[in-house]
Amino acid sequence: xxxxAGLYVHVPFCLTRCGYCDFNTYAGLDHLAGRYVExxxxxxxxxxxxxxxxxxxxxxxxxxxxxxxxxxxIAGLIAHLRESFALEPTAEVTSEANPDTVxxxxxxxxxxxxxxxxxMGVQSFDPVVLDSLERIHSPQSARAAFTAARAAGPSxxxxxxxxxxxxxxxxxxxxTLDEAIAMGPEHLSCYALTIEPATPLGRKVAAGLVPxxxxxxxxxxxxxxxxxxGAAGYEHYEVSNWAKPGHRCVHNLGYWDGRPxxxxxxxxxxxxxxxxxxxxxxxxEYLELVASGQLPTGGEEHLTxxxxxxxxxxxxxxxxxxxxxxWLDPARADRFVADGLAVSRNGHxxxxxxxxxxxxxxxxxx
Amino acid sequence: MDxxxxxxxxxxxxxxxxxxxxxxxxxxxxxxxxxxxxxxQYLDRMDLERERGxxxxxxxxxxxxxxxxxxxxxELNLIDTPGHVDFTYEVSRSLAACEGAIxxxxxxxxxxxxxxxxxxxxxxxxxxxxxxxNKIDLPAADPDEVARELAALVGGEPAxxxxxxxxxxxxxxxxxxxxxxxVPAPSGxxxxxxxALVFDSTYDPYRGVIAYLRVVDGEIRGxxxxxxxxxxxxxxxxxxxxxxxxxxxxxxxxxxxxxxLVTGVKxxxxxxxxxxxxxxxxxxxxxxxxxxxxxxxxxxxLFPAEGGDYxxxxxxxxKLKLSDASLVYEPESSLALGxxxxxxxxxxxxxxxxxxxxxxxxNLELIATAPNVEFLVRRSEETTTVHNPSEMPAPGTYDDxxxxxxxxxxxxxxxxxxxxxxxxxxxxxxLQDLKYLSPERAEIHYLLPLAEIIFDFFDQLKSRTRGYASxxxxxxxxxxxxxxxxxxxxxxxxxDAFSSVxxxxxxxxxxxxxxxxxxxxxPRQLYEVAxxxxxxxxxxxxxxxxxxxxxxxxxxxxxxxxxxxxxxxxQKEGKKRMRRVGRVDVxxxxxxxxxxxxxxxxxxxx
Numbered sequence: 001x002x003x004x005a006g007l008y009v010h011v012p013f014c015l016t017r018c019g020y021c022d023f024n025t026y027a028g029l030d031h032l033a034g035r036y037v038e039x040x041x042x043x044x045x046x047x048x049x050x051x052x053x054x055x056x057x058x059x060x061x062x063x064x065x066x067x068x069x070x071x072x073x074i075a076g077l078i079a080h081l082r083e084s085f086a087l088e089p090t091a092e093v094t095s096e097a098n099p100d101t102v103x104x105x106x107x108x109x110x111x112x113x114x115x116x117x118x119x120m121g122v123q124s125f126d127p128v129v130l131d132s133l134e135r136i137h138s139p140q141s142a143r144a145a146f147t148a149a150r151a152a153g154p155s156x157x158x159x160x161x162x163x164x165x166x167x168x169x170x171x172x173x174x175x176t177l178d179e180a181i182a183m184g185p186e187h188l189s190c191y192a193l194t195i196e197p198a199t200p201l202g203r204k205v206a207a208g209l210v211p212x213x214x215x216x217x218x219x220x221x222x223x224x225x226x227x228x229x230g231a232a233g234y235e236h237y238e239v240s241n242w243a244k245p246g247h248r249c250v251h252n253l254g255y256w257d258g259r260p261x262x263x264x265x266x267x268x269x270x271x272x273x274x275x276x277x278x279x280x281x282x283x284x285e286y287l288e289l290v291a292s293g294q295l296p297t298g299g300e301e302h303l304t305x306x307x308x309x310x311x312x313x314x315x316x317x318x319x320x321x322x323x324x325x326x327w328l329d330p331a332r333a334d335r336f337v338a339d340g341l342a343v344s345r346n347g348h349x350x351x352x353x354x355x356x357x358x359x360x361x362x363x364x365x366x
Numbered sequence: 367m368d369x370x371x372x373x374x375x376x377x378x379x380x381x382x383x384x385x386x387x388x389x390x391x392x393x394x395x396x397x398x399x400x401x402x403x404x405x406x407q408y409l410d411r412m413d414l415e416r417e418r419g420x421x422x423x424x425x426x427x428x429x430x431x432x433x434x435x436x437x438x439x440x441e442l443n444l445i446d447t448p449g450h451v452d453f454t455y456e457v458s459r460s461l462a463a464c465e466g467a468i469x470x471x472x473x474x475x476x477x478x479x480x481x482x483x484x485x486x487x488x489x490x491x492x493x494x495x496x497x498x499x500n501k502i503d504l505p506a507a508d509p510d511e512v513a514r515e516l517a518a519l520v521g522g523e524p525a526x527x528x529x530x531x532x533x534x535x536x537x538x539x540x541x542x543x544x545x546x547x548x549v550p551a552p553s554g555x556x557x558x559x560x561x562a563l564v565f566d567s568t569y570d571p572y573r574g575v576i577a578y579l580r581v582v583d584g585e586i587r588g589x590x591x592x593x594x595x596x597x598x599x600x601x602x603x604x605x606x607x608x609x610x611x612x613x614x615x616x617x618x619x620x621x622x623x624x625x626x627l628v629t630g631v632k633x634x635x636x637x638x639x640x641x642x643x644x645x646x647x648x649x650x651x652x653x654x655x656x657x658x659x660x661x662x663x664x665x666x667x668l669f670p671a672e673g674g675d676y677x678x679x680x681x682x683x684x685k686l687k688l689s690d691a692s693l694v695y696e697p698e699s700s701l702a703l704g705x706x707x708x709x710x711x712x713x714x715x716x717x718x719x720x721x722x723x724x725x726x727x728x729n730l731e732l733i734a735t736a737p738n739v740e741f742l743v744r745r746s747e748e749t750t751t752v753h754n755p756s757e758m759p760a761p762g763t764y765d766d767x768x769x770x771x772x773x774x775x776x777x778x779x780x781x782x783x784x785x786x787x788x789x790x791x792x793x794x795x796x797l798q799d800l801k802y803l804s805p806e807r808a809e810i811h812y813l814l815p816l817a818e819i820i821f822d823f824f825d826q827l828k829s830r831t832r833g834y835a836s837x838x839x840x841x842x843x844x845x846x847x848x849x850x851x852x853x854x855x856x857x858x859x860x861x862d863a864f865s866s867v868x869x870x871x872x873x874x875x876x877x878x879x880x881x882x883x884x885x886x887x888x889p890r891q892l893y894e895v896a897x898x899x900x901x902x903x904x905x906x907x908x909x910x911x912x913x914x915x916x917x918x919x920x921x922x923x924x925x926x927x928x929x930x931x932x933x934x935x936x937q938k939e940g941k942k943r944m945r946r947v948g949r950v951d952v953x954x955x956x957x958x959x960x961x962x963x964x965x966x967x968x969x970x971x972x
Contacts, residue, residue, distance in 0.1 A: 008924055191920040219915035240920050255923050269925035276928055301928060311931050318922060341892075359918040361892055364938050 003054040005272075006254040007085060009040060009077070010265030011063040012283050015100065019134035019204075020162075022196035024267035024281050025064040032283055033069055036265075037077055039290040043264050044084040046295055051262055056085050058092040058251035061115075067101040071109025078114045085262075092250040094119055094158075099145035100137045107152035117249070118149050119158040119189075124165070125179045126172045132165045133193075134200070146183050156247050158187035163225070164218040165193050166210050173221045174228070181232040186247040190225050191240050192218045219357055226353040237320040239356045256315045266296075274303045314363045322350025328366045336362060367441050369556070369622040373549045374580065376445045376460060378484035379470035380836060384500040388470060388532035388541075389427075389446055395538055396429040396442070398611055408611070409446045425566075426578055426624050427611040433543050440546055443624035445565065445580075451483070451838055452713030455660065456566060458487055459640050462656055463565040463580035463624065466494035466549030468541065469520065473499040473507035473529070477515050477803055478836035479777045485519065494549050495520050498528040498541055515803050552582075552622030559650040560584030562619070562627070562643045567634055569689030573604070575631040576613075578624075579643065582654060585620035586627065591646035595653040599636045600646050604628040634691045660692035662710025663770065663841065664717055664820055665753040667698050667735035667863065668724070669706030671954060675730055676705045682728035683707060686720065693720060698754065702863045702945050703733060703957065708754055711737075714820050733954065735863050736961045739817045742768040742844050756862040758851040761902045767867075768844040770816040773798065776827065778835035780808045785830040793818035794847075794869060813842060815869075852906070854880050855898045856888075859948035863957060877907035880960065887956035890914035895950050 012025045013033060059081065066074065078093065094117040095110055107118070122142040124130050130137065142159075149157050159180050163173045180188060193213050196202050204210040226236055234242035238256060241249065254261055260272040266286040269278045277300035280286050289296040303311065309327075316323035325333060325347050333349050336342040341355035341362060355362055379385040386407040393399045393408055409425040429442040447460035461467065467488040471481055488495060497516045502509050513524040528544060530537030554561075566578040579586075586592070592603045605628040607615040619625045631637045638660070642653035670679045683695050693716075698708040711717040717737060724730050740753045745764045752758050758767075774795070778786050780802070787797070787810070795812040802808050819839060827835050852873050854864035864884075868876045877899025884897050888911050895911040922930050944951040 192916070194920050215914075215916040222916070239918055239922070252923060255927065261924060263924055267925070269928075271924070271927070278925060307931060310934060311927060314930060314934055315922065315927065318918075339893075357916045357918055358892060358914065360934060360937060361914065361917045363934060364941060365892070 003260055003272075004057050004254075005051065005054040005259060006251050006261040007056045007059045007081065007087070008251075008261055008263040008265075008268055009059065009061050009066075009081070010263060010268040011036075011061060011066040011069065012266045013063065013068045014065045015068065015098070016134075016136055017200075019201040020165075020193060020196070020199055022199050022202075023064065026283065029283055030068060032287065033073075035287055036283060037069070037073055039287050040077060040264050041080045042290050043296065044081055046290070046293070047262065047264075048084040051085060054086065054260065054262075056087045056091060056262075058254060059087060059094070060251040061093075061095040063096055065098045065101060066095050067097045067106070067110075071106050071113060074110060074115075075113030082114075092117055092156075094249070094251055096121065097145065097149075098137070099142045102145050102148060104148040104151050107149050111153045111155055115155065117156040117158065117187075119160060119187075120145055120149070122146075122159045122180070123162045124168070124172075125176045126168065129162075129165050129168045129172060129176070132167045133162060143183075146185070156186040158189060158249070159183070159185045161188065161190045162193050163190060163221040164213040166213075168221075170217070170220055170224065174224060177225060177228045181228065187241070187243045187249060188229060188234060189241050190222075190229075192222065222357055223353070235320065236353060236356075239318045239359060253319075256319050258312055258315060267298075274308055276301050276303065310363075313366065314359070317351055317359050317363050317366070318356065320350055322348045325349050332366055336366070367623070369553070370551045371438055372441045372443070372552055372622045373466065373545055374443045374445065374464045374552060374622070374624055375466040375468065375545050375549050376447050376464045376488075377468045377470050378447065378461075378481070378488055379500075380472070380475070380478035380480040381450075383470055383472040383475065383478070383481075384532045385446070385470055388468075388500065388530070388538070389444060391532050391535050391538045392429055392442075392444060392542065393427065393611060395535070395542065396431045398427065398429050425609070426626075427609045428624065429542075431542055431546075433546055442542070442545060445624065450713075450715050451480075451840075452711075452716045454483075454487070454840065455658065455712075456639055457484065458491065458656065459563065459565040461488055461491040461493060462654070463563055464491075464493055464549075465552060466496065466545065468496045468498055468545070469516070470498050470500050471512060471516055473502045473509045473512050474504045476508075476512045476807060477519060477777060479775045479809075479838035480836060482519070482775055482777065482809065483838035483840065496528065496541070496544050496548055497522070497526070498530055498537075500530055500532050502529045503531045503534060503536070511804065515807070518803070554581070554583045554621035556583070556585060556621040558583035558621075559648055560586050560644045561650045561654055562586060563654050564637060564639055564641045564643060566639055567637055567691075569634055573628050575629045575634050575637045575688075577627045577629050577637050577643065579606075579619065579627050581619045581621055581623045581625075583621050583650065584645075585618050586643070586645070587618040588615065592627075592629070593644050593646045593649050594637060595642040595644060595650075596638065596657055597636065597641075599631070601630040601636070604630050633688055635687070638691050660712065662692070662694050662712060662740070662753075663816060664711045664713055664737045664739060665708060666711070666717055666737040667700060667703065667706050667708050667754070668695075668721065669700065669703040669733045669735075671731040671733055673704045678728065679707065679724070679730055679732070682724050682730060683709075685728075686723060690720070692716065700735075700756075700862050701859075702861045702947050702952070703735075704945075706733075710740075710753065733957055734961065736866065737820055738867060739770050739815075739820065741849065741867060744768070752867075755851055755865040755867045756860075758865075758867050761850060766846045767849045769847045769849060771813055771842040771845050772816050772819060772839040773842050774812045774814050774819065774837060774839040776810045776812070776835055776837055777803065778808055778810070778831050780806055782831040782835060783808055783810070786810065786827065786835055789823075789826055789830055790814060793823060814839070815845075815847060816841070817867075850901050852876050852880075853900050854884065855896075855900060856884075856947045856950040856952070857893075857896055858898075859950070860900075861947055861952075864960065873901055874906050877901075881907045881909040883960050884956065885909035885911060887959055888950070888952055891951060893949065 014025045014027050016027050093115050095115045096119045125139045195205050205212050229242045263270045266283045267281040279296045280298035286296045337344050342351050377385045425446040427444050430439050432439050445460050447457045497520050513527040516527050517524040561583045562579040562581045564577045568576050590603045606619050607613050608625045629637045640657040644650040692712050694710040695707040743750045743764045790812045795814040799811040848870045850870050851867050853860045881897045894913045897909045898905050899907040944953050
C-alpha cells in the first residue's frame with residue numbers, strides 16, 4: 001500500500017503581527033518573498049527523492065499569510081510542487097487567506113493555480129472583538145472577501161473564528177455565528193482563544209492588563225457553537241472543526257489520523273515512521289541553509305512506542321471517529337459513556353461534544 | 367578535687383535575655399577557651415540551636431577560676447539548660463545537677479513568664495538563687511525598677527541584685543564571685559556507693575551514648591561495670607571526662623564532679639535522662655529522686671511526600687530515636703496519605719525539631735498532619751488512650767472524653783490585660799490567679815486545654831500585646847471536655863488526615879474553615895466534588911468544587927502535536943503526584959496547606 005501523505009508549505013510573512021498569534025511569522029520581511037519561494041522549490045528538490053514512494057492526498061499553504069504573495073507566484077510554486085511530488089489529481093489544495101489581501105481577480109488566480117479550498121481568517125464579525133485581537137481587518141472586508149471567493153468560482157471555503165476574547169459576550173459570539181452560518185461556508189473552524197505566554201497578548205495577561213479568558217464562559221460559547229452549527233447542518237468532526245457533509249478537511253484529518261506529512265518552509269514540521277522533525281525557524285537561516293544545498297532541519301525526535309501511543313490517543317480522541325475501543329481501559333471508557341462524556345459505536349469510542357471540551361483530562365484517564 | 371572548691375550552677379533566663387552571651391563571657395574571663403577558638407553562643411553546638419538562638423540540648427562546661435590572686439582555683443561547673451517548655455523535664459534534671467542558679471533578667475524587658483517558671487523550678491529544686499540584671503547598658507534599660515521586681519520575686523533587697531552587661535563584660539567578675547560566695551559546695555559522700563545523675567545525653571555514631579553526669583556520691587572510673595537503676599541495664603563504661611570545655615578524658619569523676627561518661631550503650635533508651643548510674647558491683651540500691659519516663663504530649667502523623675520513601679523514613683526515625691529518647695512513633699496507614707508514622711512529641715517545638723532534622727539530616731520530604739493532643743476515652747470502667755483523631759470512637763459509644771490541661775503563666779504589661787484575658791477566655795481558659803509584679807506589669811495564670819495552646823496561641827498572644835507578653839506553661843492533668851470528632855469527606859469518602867477532635871462549640875467553625883480551605887485548594891475535576899464536614903452522620907458544613915468544563919487545547923496541527931503531547935505528559939506527572947480519595951484527586955500541596963497550623967485557630971474573634 002502506498003503511503004498517503006500530506007504536504008504543508010509554510011509562508012512566514014504577514015502584514016502585521018496579531019497580538020494573540022505565536023506562529024512562526026514575521027511582518028516586514030516581504031522583501032524576502034522572492035528568495036523564499038525559490039528556497040521552497042529548492043527544498044522540494046532536496047527532499048523529493050525521500051518521498052518518492054508517497055502519494056500526497058492534500059496540500060496546505062499556511063502561514064503566516066500566503067496571500068501576501070502574488071497569485072502568479074503561488075501558481076508557479078504549486079506547479080513546481082506537483083512536479084516534485086506525487087500529488088493526486090483530485091488532491092485537496094488549501095490556501096489560507098487574509099481577508100484584507102484578497103479580491104476577486106486574485107482569488108480567480110488562486111483557483112486557476114489549482115487551489116480547491118480557501119481558509120479565511122475572519123476571527124469575528126464583532127469590531128470590538130477584532131480590536132481586542134488586534135486584527136486590522138474589519139467585518140466588512142471579511143464579508144467582501146467571502147463574496148469575492150464565491151464569485152471567483154467553485155471552491156470549499158472555511159472561515160476561521162475565535163471565541164472568548166476579552167470584551168466578547170455570549171450574545172456577540174451568537175451574532176458572529178449567525179452571520180457565519182448565513183454566509184453558508186462549507187467549513188467552519190471555531191477556536192477558543194488560547195493565551196500563549198510568548199505573545200504581546202500573553203504579556204498583557206501576565207501583567208494583569210487584560211483578564212485571561214474565563215474557561216466557563218468559553219465552555220458556554222462552545223456549547224452554543226455546537227448547537228448552532230449542528231442545527232445549521234454542520235458536522236462536528238474535531239474539537240474545533242465543523243463541516244457540511246463531505247467537506248471535512250482532508251489535510252487536517254491527516255494530522256489527527258496519524259498519517260505522514262512533509263512540511264516545507266521555515267519552522268515547518270514533518271512526520272513519518274515515528275520520526276518528527278522540524279526546520280529552522282528564522283527565515284534568513286532557512287534561506288541560507290537551503291542556498292548552501294543542505295536540508296534546513298533544525299531538530300528532530302523519535303517517538304517511543306509509549307509516546308506514539310499517547311499521541312494516537314490524544315489525536316484520535318479529538319475527532320468524531322474516536323479511537324478503537326481496545327486502546328482504552330474498558331472500565332473507564334464505560335464509565336465515561338455512562339456519564340455522557342463519550343459514545344461507543346462500531347468498536348470505537350468517541351468523545352461527545354461535552355467530552356471533547358475535556359479531551360486532555362479524558363485522554364489521561366482512559 | 368576537694369568538694370569545697372566545687373560549685374555547680376546554671377543560668378536560668380527567658381529567651382533572648384542574654385544567657386548564651388553571659389556564658390561566653392565566663393569562658394573568656396576564666397580562659398577556658400583559647401581566644402582563636404572562641405565563637406558566639408559557644409555552648410550551643412547544634413546548627414538548629416545556633417540558627418534559632420535557643421538551647422535544645424543541655425551542655426556543661428568546667429571553668430577554673432581564682433577569685434583573687436593567691437586564692438585557690440575553684441572548679442565552677444556551668445550547666446547550660448534548655449529554655450523551652452517542651453523540655454521542662456530536661457530542665458528539671460539539669461537543675462537537679464546544680465546547687466545554685468543565676469536568675470538572669472533583661473534590664474529593659476523585666477521578668478518574663480519563662481523567668482517565673484524557671485525560677486519556681488529552681489526554687490523547688492532547692493537551689494541558691496543569685497538574681498542578676500543583664501543588658502544594664504541598653505538605653506531602654508530600667509535597672510532600678512527591674513531590680514525591685516526581681517527582689518520582690520526572690521525575696522531580698524533590690525540592692526542585692528547584681529548588675530551586668532554580658533555584652534561588654536561589666537559586672538561579670540562580680541557575678542562569678544557571687545557564685546563562689548552564695549552557691550553551696552556539693553555535699554555528697556565520696557566514700558558511699560556511686561550514684562550519678564544522667565542530666566542529658568548525646569549520641570555519637572562511633573562511641574554510642576554519651577551521658578552527661580553529675581556525680582552525687584562515690585566515684586566512677588574510666589572502665590567500670592555500670593548499672594542503670596531504672597531498667598537494671600548493665601554496661602561497660604569506656605571513658606569518663608570533663609568538659610574543658612571540649613571533652614577531655616580524666617581518670618575518674620567523684621562526688622560533686624560534673625562530666626561525661628562514654629556508656630558503651632548503643633541506644634539512648636538504655637541511658638535515659640533522669641536515670642541514676644551506679645556500679646554493677648557494690649553499687650547503690652536506691653536511685654536519686656525524680657526519674658520519670660518521657661511522656662509525649664503532642665501527636666502528629668508524619669508521611670513521606672513520595673510514597674516510596676516510607677522505608678527511608680522508618681530508618682531515619684530508628685536512627686533519630688537512638689539520640690532522642692523522648693521520640694515515640696508507631697506505623698500508621700492513612701487512606702489519603704499512605705504509609706507513615708504516628709509520632710509523639712514533647713511539644714510543638716520538639717515536633718518542629720524532629721521534622722526539620724528528618725528533612726535535613728535524612729533528606730526526606732514530609733507531610734505532617736495537624737498536631738493533636740492525647741485523649742482519654744472512658745467507657746464504663748474502661749479507659750482507652752487515643753492519639754489519632756481518626757481513631758476517636760463515634761459519638762454515643764462512650765461515656766466521656768478527657769483532654770490534657772495546662773496551667774499557663776502569662777506576664778504582660780497591665781495595659782494589655784484585657785486582650786490577653788479575652789484570648790484565654792476564647793481558648794476555653796479559666797482564670798486561676800492574677801498578680802502584679804509592679805503597677806505596670808501583671809502575672810496571670812490560666813487553666814487551659816493543651817489543645818488550645820498548641821496551635822497559634824503564642825502568635826496570637828504576641829500580636830495582641832505588640833510582642834510584650836510572654837508565655838510559659840506546665841502540665842496539669844486530664845479533665846473531661848465536651849469534645850467531638852469532626853470528619854471531612856470528599857464525595858462521601860472521609861479523609862482521615864483531616865479528621866480532628868475539637869470542642870463541640872468550635873466544631874461548626876472548624877468544619878466551615880476546613881471545607882472553605884479545601885474548596886480553594888482542590889482543583890476542578892471531571893466531576894463535581896462535594897466537600898463536607900460531619901460529626902457522626904450529621905453534616906455541619908458543605909462546599910462544592912464545580913466540575914471542570916474545559917480542558918483541551920483549541921488547536922492541534924502539525925507542529926503542535928509534539929508540544930501538546932509534552933503538555934499532556936506533564937499533566938500526567940502532576941496527576942501522579944496527587945493523592946486519590948475515592949474518585950477525587952487531591953494535590954499534595956492541598957494537604958500541606960490545609961494542615962498548616964499557623965493560619966489562625968478556629969472559632970476565634972479576630
